[in-house]
Amino acid sequence: MKVLVVGGGGREHALCWKLAQSPLLTKLWCAPGNAGIADVAECVPVGTEDIPALVEFARDHGVELVVAGPEAPLTLGLADACRAAGIPCFGPSQQAAALEGSKTFTKQVADAAGAPTAAWARFEDADAARAYIRAQGAPIVVKADGLAAGKGVVVAATVEEAEAAIAEIMEDRVHGSAGASVVIEECLIGEEASFFALCDGTVALPLAAAQDHKRVGDGDTGPNTGGMGAYSPAPAFTPAIEAEVMERIINPCLAEMAARGTPFTGVLFAGLMLTAQGPKLIEFNVRFGDPECQTLMLRLHSDLLPLLLAAAQGSLAGHHAEWRDDHAMVVVMATRGYPGAYAKGSRINGLDAAAAIPDAFVFHAGTVAGEDGAVLASGGRVLGVSARAATLAEARTTAYAAVAAIDWPEGFCRQDIGWRAL
Template sequence: MKVLVIGKGGREHAICWKFAQSPNVTEVIAAPGSDGMRSVARCVPIEEHEADDLLTFSAEENIGLVVIGPEAPLVNGLADRFTEAGIRVFGPSQKAAQVEGSKEFAKILMKKHAIPTGDYAVFTELDRAKDYVRKHGAPIVIKADGLAAGKGVVVAMTETEAFKALEDMLDSKQFGEAGARVVIEEYVAGEECSLMAFVHGETVVPMVVAQDHKRAFEGDRGPNTGGMGAYSPVPHLNEKTIAEAEEQILRRMAKAMSEEGCPFTGILYAGLMITEKGPKVIEFNARFGDPETQVVLPRLKTPLDDVIVSVLNGEEKEILWAEEACLGVVLASEGYPDGYEKGQVLDSNLLKSEEGQLFFHAGTKNTEAGWVTNGGRVGIVTSLANTLEQAKSAAYNDLARVKLDGLFYRSDIGNRAISPVTAGASSISKTK
């Protein structure tokens, strides 16, 4: 079977890398892909938004499965086009992708179907939004309703910060139409984690849990980013809590979307806050998380295509997961998530991985001068080891031996979770 992965970032590199390991996949093709993905996929110069060209190519190449990585083409209805053409695609319809494309849409569903989440209100007028903040006080969370590349969220610890965020979104149009409506949410305290699942209608197969680091700088300081690092498992979260999240959040949301006439197919991502009263949803995404994918898929032992095809057939397949821990540190261009320069030459040692270590390319380009930066998040240095502590040491040792002029990374990925993870035989994650 030929597999087409649509996208060009670190998440898509990890997806292609995992598909390439399957004995049933004859070829992995990425559109448009990137220079860094050429070792695991054939890259074709078709952009994510070029739907007609993607459909023509898929028909000509007899593609057996299409996986759409980024959120924008999903929200714009790309999966619908493949479905209409009779090409098997793993990704939500445009209607279902609203679970990420509109935070208000997701909140309405959660409230209607008793899925635990914080209180909220929606505004388009700056003065009314400020009045709401004055009434409820800080800390409080301000979100652009639409897609903002993971950056349209401000956790405001003071009213002044909340007002600034509202002015940026509603007055200065920092996020364009995505921020023309804002969702103001209750601040929910606890331990944050990411829980993804393979979903088709009410068929739900959860993955192992991961924890992302959104803030740009050490100690969870600085602006929100698309993610500065992640790790899996999350040993300080107990199995009972995760099981509760699977049942009350992932399965309940899949059922809710089916009942509301927008059944979900693809990767349902729940960003959770584990509170004193149990897990609550802080966001839903309609695709693999980035950088969570780069630390979850290395632990997946069952072929990725086997899982996806089984779910599309309505089967809740048993998934085999490695007991090893995986930790990844994002390498970013100085200035990210705001302005940054491209074209910084990368140390060639960065790309020389030892056993158990990987470098997933995100914003890189191969030129006559060598590998250079081509984005805000350049890549993620990932290590798979018997324990989180060993994985963390290996990843940071990898970074310590290269020159990183014009680049930066967080030095505290995984600090709160360092604890032994049992090594040895793989375990089976069995769904009901």
């Protein structure tokens, strides 16, 4: 099969790495890819949001499956455009992608499906939002309603923090139009987990759970990021909890989406809080998590390609995913300054030495190839230094050994990935 993966981050590197192992694969492209993806796929210079060019490339090259990595092309209608051209696409329609594109839509679907979630209210007026916050008290959660690259959520410990978040999101528009409205939620208490299920519109196939680390600093301090590291499996996410999540959240919401005439296909990423009252839905995303995807791909024993194709074609029934008994961890190396302003173009050395460590893997998230064969940093989150081992402690030791082998003075990482479980 000829496959086109859309995206250029660590998630897409992990997907390409796994797809490249499929005996069904005959050709793999990635648009636009990055310096690391180029080792396992042919990178093509087409932007992730240039929907007409992506469909034209797929049609001209006989692509038999398009795999959408990030959320942006899905919210712009990539899957619809592919299907209109007769090309199977792994990912939801533009309407179904509103599960990630709009926090309000997700809340409405969850409420209609009877799925447990935090109490919430939506505001388009900043003064009304502030009044609601003062009435509710803190801690409280403020979310930009639209897409904000994983940075539009503020868990405010005080009323003052929450009001400052309203000012930044709604008045200063630090996340652009995503902050035209906000969703304000009760602050759920418990352990967070990321759970993933493949969906074909009617059938949901459970994959696995992971736990990630959103804040930039050790001990979960500092601002939220797109994710500074993750591990899988998540010890707190037991088989009993998985069954409850499928029964009370995934399957009812999938049925609700179908009932609305917007069936969901692709991967449904449920951000969950494991509370004393049971698992509750924090949010849905409509793509694999980054960096959680890296840990899932390291653990997945099954061939990924037929699973993605079955989801895209509405034929998941009868399929199942087999997993290694191993644990996996990814430590994100980011450019100094992230998630604020940072410089691009610094040279990264030692990548071969890191990858040579047994059971270590380096997934590229924000890199470009330099003229002399060098690898240069081109983003905020730049590398996903990963490891797979029999225990989480061993995976952690290996991952940080690989981090130590990388010579990149302009980079940094958290030193405590996996602390919750270890």
